[in-house]
Amino acid sequence: MTFRERVLNVVRQVPRGRVVSYGQVALWVGSPRAARQVGGVLFGLRDADGDVPWQRVVNARGGISTFKVGAGELQVALLRAEGVEVGEAGVDLARWGWDPPPEAWPWTVPPAPP
DNA sequence: ACGTTGACGTCAG
DNA sequence: TCTGACGCCAACG
Secondary structure (H helix, E strand, C coil): HHHHHHHHHHHHHCCCCEEHHHHHHHHCCCCCCCHHHHHHHHHCCCCCCCCCHHHHHHCCCCCCCCCCHHHHHHHHHHHHHHCCCCCCCCHHHHHHEECCCHHCCCCCCCCCCC
16 A cells, blocks of 8 residues: 555545545544655645545645646635635635544554653 | 656745 | 645655
């Protein structure tokens, strides 16, 4: 199971109408400091990954971090289409952020330090 | 094996 | 509140 596969698995679990941050995804896949790499995975998404709701991943402040041309507007449009309120500063994580049940992440295996 | 590269997060001003 | 510097670490050449 590669890092990329774990990331996509997690993102696929995010319910419609909710959002999570890159940092949260990184935490759940077992690499708490790899938030940046999560972005890297989403950047490389292809059409074949159409079942991955990448638009539900935002930064720690609820802002849209996408820089790909058109992708930012697309992300906002997709989120609004599923009921998420997106303002100038992004979304309100306290309201739209998703708090997952820990038992729902079997692949999340935080290594026990000695 | 090794250097570079960032859809990020955090902290000092 | 807003900015810039820096650490982070999986891919990729």
